Amino acid sequence: xxxxxxxxxxxxxxxxxxxxxxxxxxxxxxxxxxxxxxxxxxxxxxxxxxxxxxxxxxxxxxxxxxx
Numbered sequence: 136x137x138x139x140x141x142x143x144x145x146x147x148x149x150x151x152x153x154x155x156x157x158x159x160x161x162x163x164x165x166x167x168x169x170x171x172x173x174x175x176x177x178x179x180x181x182x183x184x185x186x187x188x189x190x191x192x193x194x195x196x197x198x199x200x201x202x
Contacts, residue, residue, distance in 0.1 A: 140154035150158065190199060 138153045139151050140157055142149045142151055188195075188199060
């Protein structure tokens with residue numbers, strides 16, 4: 136990225152101002168992605184019915200058919 140995010144010393148790591156800003160924005164982006172996933176999963180809770188899948192016999196035996 137071309138910017139220093141952490142300062143390393145003998146006592147440990149300390150985030151720089153740029154590092155703190157990056158962390159906060161990344162944290163918000165991850166939280167929004169999690170919320171979007173939950174919303175998408177919630178939208179599918181009302182689905183019901185039969186699903187037909189066309190697959191090769193070997194794939195179906197390994198991954199689709201209950202044993």
